[in-house]
Amino acid sequence: MREHEYRGxxxxxxxxxxxxLIVCGATDKTYIFxxxxxxxxxxxxxxxxxxxxxxxxxxxxxxGQFTGENYCNGKRIYEGDIVxxxxxxxxxxxxxxxxxxxxxxxYAWSLTKKLYWKHLFEENEEHQLKGIGNIHDNPKLLKxxx
Numbered sequence: 715m716r717e718h719e720y721r722g723x724x725x726x727x728x729x730x731x732x733x734x735l736i737v738c739g740a741t742d743k744t745y746i747f748x749x750x751x752x753x754x755x756x757x758x759x760x761x762x763x764x765x766x767x768x769x770x771x772x773x774x775x776x777x778g779q780f781t782g783e784n785y786c787n788g789k790r791i792y793e794g795d796i797v798x799x800x801x802x803x804x805x806x807x808x809x810x811x812x813x814x815x816x817x818x819x820x821y822a823w824s825l826t827k828k829l830y831w832k833h834l835f836e837e838n839e840e841h842q843l844k845g846i847g848n849i850h851d852n853p854k855l856l857k858x859x860x
C-alpha cells in the first residue's frame with residue numbers, strides 16, 4: 715500500500731511540515747498533522763469544530779504530496795519539486811506535478827509538455843532524477859531555463 719504523506723509551509727514560521735493533510739470544512743484552513751503525534755478523543759475538536767491537536771496551519775498553495783519515490787540520495791520526492799534529469803534526449807529541468815491520477819514532470823521550458831513518471835523510474839540508468847529545489851523556495855530556478 716502506498717504511503718500518503720504531504721508537506722506544506724507553516725504560516726507562522728515558514729518551516730516545512732510533513733505528515734497528514736487536513737482541510738477544515740468549517741474554516742477552509744489547511745493543516746499538516748505531523749507523523750509520530752497522537753491525540754486522545756477529548757482533544758480532537760477545537761473551538762471552530764476543527765482538529766486542535768498538534769497540527770500546523772500551512773499555506774495551501776505550498777502543499778505537495780509525496781510521490782512514493784526517493785531521489786538517489788534517499789530524500790523523498792514531492793509534488794512541487796524542481797528536478798533535473800537526463801535521458802529521453804538532452805539533460806533538462808522540470809517540475810513534479812500530480813495530473814490525471816499520477817505524477818508527471820512538466821518540462822520547465824514548456825509546462826504544457828509532460829514527461830510521464832513511469833519513464834523516469836524504469837530500470838534504466840540513463841534516467842537520473844536530481845532534486846535541485848522547489849517552486850516555493852526557489853522560483854528563480856525556473857527562470858534559468860531556456
